[in-house]
Amino acid sequence: xxxxxxxxxxxxxxxxxxxxxxxxxxxxxxxxxxxxxxxxxxxxxxxxxxxxxxxxxxxxxxxxxxxxxxxxxxxxxxxxxxxxxxxxxxxxxxxxxxxxxxxxxxxxxxxxxxxxxxxxxxxxxxxxxxxxxxxxxxxxxxxxxxxxxxxxxxxxxxxxxxxxxxxxxxxxxxxxxxxxxxxxxxxxxxxxxxxxxxxxxxxxxxxxxxxxxxxxxxxxxxxxxxxxxxxxxxxxxxxxxxxxxxxxxxxxxxxxxxxxxxxxxxxxxxxxxxxxxxxxxxx
Numbered sequence: 001x002x003x004x005x006x007x008x009x010x011x012x013x014x015x016x017x018x019x020x021x022x023x024x025x026x027x028x029x030x031x032x033x034x035x036x037x038x039x040x041x042x043x044x045x046x047x048x049x050x051x052x053x054x055x056x057x058x059x060x061x062x063x064x065x066x067x068x069x070x071x072x073x074x075x076x077x078x079x080x081x082x083x084x085x086x087x088x089x090x091x092x093x094x095x096x097x098x099x100x101x102x103x104x105x106x107x108x109x110x111x112x113x114x115x116x117x118x119x120x121x122x123x124x125x126x127x128x129x130x131x132x133x134x135x136x137x138x139x140x141x142x143x144x145x146x147x148x149x150x151x152x153x154x155x156x157x158x159x160x161x162x163x164x165x166x167x168x169x170x171x172x173x174x175x176x177x178x179x180x181x182x183x184x185x186x187x188x189x190x191x192x193x194x195x196x197x198x199x200x201x202x203x204x205x206x207x208x209x210x211x212x213x214x215x216x217x218x219x220x221x222x223x224x225x226x227x228x229x230x231x232x233x234x235x236x237x238x239x240x241x242x243x244x245x246x247x248x249x250x251x252x253x254x255x256x257x258x259x260x261x262x263x264x265x266x267x268x269x270x271x272x273x274x275x276x277x278x279x280x281x282x283x
Contacts (some may be wrong), residue, residue: 005030010056010176010193032056032176036098040063040074042085043104056176057097059203060085061219063194064100066206069214070234072139074104077209081105083246112221118267120278133256136233143261146241149218153273159222160246160268167224179204182220184242189219197223198230205238220245227253227266234262242281244268249276 011030018027023225037060040052043262050073062084071188086099152158160257163180166188179200180191192203201223208214216235220242227249233256235243243257254276257264263278 001219003110010058032195037063039067040101041068041104042101044106047101048198053196053199055196055199059192059206060097060100062192062203062206062208062210063199064102065209066202066204066234068102069209070202072141072237076207076214077212079104107111123192131186133252133259136236136256136260138281141236141260143259144236144239144241145260146217146239147242147263147280148241149184150281151184151186151220151242152283155170155184155222156244156273156282157188157271159220159244162188163191163222163224163246167193170203176200177224179221179223181198181208181216182222183219184220186220197228198234201231201234202225205234208238219243220244222268226250227264229253229256232256232260232262232264236261242278244252244273 007132010033012033014031016027016029017024026053033056035057037053038049040047041050051067052132062260063248064083065074065080073081077104084101086096086241088096089152091099136139155196159182163178166180166224167176167178176193176195177197177200178191178193179197181189181204183189183221190204192200192207204221205214206218210280218239219240221235222244224246226247227243227245228252231253232243233247236256240262242263242265246269247267249266254264256262257277263281264275265282266274266278
């Protein structure tokens, strides 16, 4: 089930005209690659397209597994039989790496209707709303355990710099979001990048699923940019007790964090941060 997409380029070089203090000159610039990924789900002899997302190539199998887990289609790694690129000879060779087939085990019975709202998802955030919060409860996602999962304020303050150092793609392009997993001592365990925040989060969760690391108990997730509803609902599905972002959370992200016992930290930058939910875990 190895993901050869990790060898795909996350960036490419393009010619530009740079304007600098009144001067124009031709240059080359590295930009983040953005390509469509089509996700196909095969179960009980039937194959269907379930989602299309714009993503940065790389860790595609993790993205597929993490997305399906976050949406409640995969309940555990045991539901998953295989993940592969499409090798249909009728498809252009280059495009085969933009199509991922996920084969479920014969006894897995996914609730595919949950994916109807996600058939086309963008590189920002998918469809949000209070109905989605109710859907999480109907899916059986419970409040995150781990009230004893505490982290010091000083540890949190050190995380953005560690995130930045781990963002290799961002260092070249300046155009990729990241999701990073830390333990409560601040040790970086995994980091994933993508043009979309929710894709980076799915890649991180997919890494956990494929490596039998879920749930992410006693862990801290830090995302670049802001915390949206989707980021927090994915954290709830993965059992993350502490979610941080370098920018602001949305109102529904805060409500979701409160409903699922998640500590939510925003504006984590410099020597400051705001705690929007679950302040008891920050010591």
